[in-house]
Amino acid sequence: MGCAPLGHILYDEFMRYNPKNPYWFNRDRFVLSAGHGCMLQYALLHLAGYDSVREDDLKQFRQWGSRTPGHPEHFETPGVEVTTGPLGQGIANAVGLALAERHLAARFNKSDNEIIDHYTYVILGDGCQMEGISNEACSLAGHWGLGKLIAFYDDNHISIDGNTEITFTEDVSARFEALGWHTIWVKNGNTGYDEIRASVKEAKVAKDKPTLIKVTTTIGYGSPNKANSYSVHASALGAKEVDATRQNLGWPYEPFHVPEDVKSHWSRHISQGASLEAEWNAKFAEYEKKYNEEAAELKAIIFGELPLGWEKVLPSYTPESSAHTTRNVSQHCLNALATILPGFIGGSADLSSCNMTLLKSFGDFQKSTPEERNLRFGVREHGMGAICNGIKLHSPGLFPYCATFFVFTDYMRGSIRISALSQAGVIYVMTHDSLGLGEDGPTHQSIEHLMSFRAMPNILMLRPADGNETAGAYRIAVLNKKRPSILALSRQKLPQLAGTSIEKVEKGGYIVSDNSSDNRPNIILIGTGSELEIAAKAADELRKEGKTVRVVSLVSWELFDEQSNEYKESVFPEDVTARISIEAGATLGWQKFVGWKGKAIGIDRFGASAPAGRLYKEFGLTTEAVLAAARSL
Incomplete structure (x- = not known):
């Protein structure tokens, strides 16, 4: 209610959109970003003529199957750009959206045809400002000079626990000035309509900086008894107070009634939006005639088209190929993909030389070089993930990746979860995936992380064992545009194993070797990542003893679960109960594959600081441990 004037002026007077084509x-x-106020956005979409929010949808607010959920979800409601709810995520997503616009404009605009020219507007509240993610992302926005990012800070001094004077008394505008933003203060956001209009115009003049407009409002404006109180933040007004508010505002109409003059006023956006799109299409047609090569690249980014044979650029290996860390193979994959996918862009949280994520044919995206494709995020993991969500949701053919050590997904889990919920196919490149990183010790050694992401819906957790599987993991990550992928990669060198396959990674799990002739081996050994080599060595020893042994690589549980029952049975015959898994992580969940008669070898405590080989020996992640378990079965 407090942001209604601001929302009205934005959607009615400044924003360029086509209600009949939200995309x-x-x-x-x-x-x-203040997603709990989503009814404001739904009302604006309805008034503007979006088919996604009709009167019946408004009446079904927060109900099962409605297109008006309790926080904005872009996959539910066309016209909603990103999924918001966890505070601070929205403003960080918006930085990604603005970065995408800046980058694409720098690459494709011409002096005689500026084909890309749009703004990113945000409304955020006190809660967003308090969350650390917003500072991470806004610090980068200031550094990058994202001048077409305009954020409205709803300064109403109320959060769920009461007046913000109990927790939040900093000078927000001064902080944003220090972050490199242009700042404006609208002192009367309730009725200062001209002041709001003037602030947007001023923000558009500041082309080299993002702008924060602090708009001082009254929460629940119009409610005679609950305005300016935490109660109107945390709960509905109630029927009695709604009636009192209607009387106070002089609003005589029935619920959900839109007066004819209001309908008439807003209806123009349908024809205006169609005209805006038609004008742009004509402009693009001229662009395509004159700049055919650039137009083809831009169309691939807009529509998410993959060039024919793109997968062939991925490297392949044989058992005779030299050993590599999978993080090094990852670097080969990243650089190969960047040569053929025009929307491939990304970077690391201050670890590019450790994650091996630098695109060698490109420079750094900076304020003066926005056309480049290496993103330097600094030590800002949470903001990095959310910015990449915004980049991905800007255009289907943008393929953002971001990197850090696997253990530091703890710092960015909120953003990764929103990736999965948002159907944003970000590629998370996570190196130093296990005890194998060695001396940095337990603070850096991921233990529970593989299992925690296997528990998360709509995300692919991939742990490749060698070069072919790493290339296969990237193939899957690119193809899954609406499902994020996490690649857990090794610091230590791993051999190129016989029987691994780029193509078979898409199955999630597959047979690497088997010396049985009837699909009934004596025992099945299962490994992932660096431990697949251990399983393969143990199989060699057991075969010398006359046993039939199957070795299975289980790169991705999620992909394997999606296979047919017949395929699963072909890999894990039900009557072969002697099964052993080995993975340098928590054993929780492995019973799904080894059963209660099998054995899961892993680590269910924190690690230690020592060379990798000593750690694997001390924690029982060895060929000898697999052999002992096999003989016990």
């Missing part, structure tokens, strides 16, 4: 490429983007 028109050159539209302005709007993000409601």
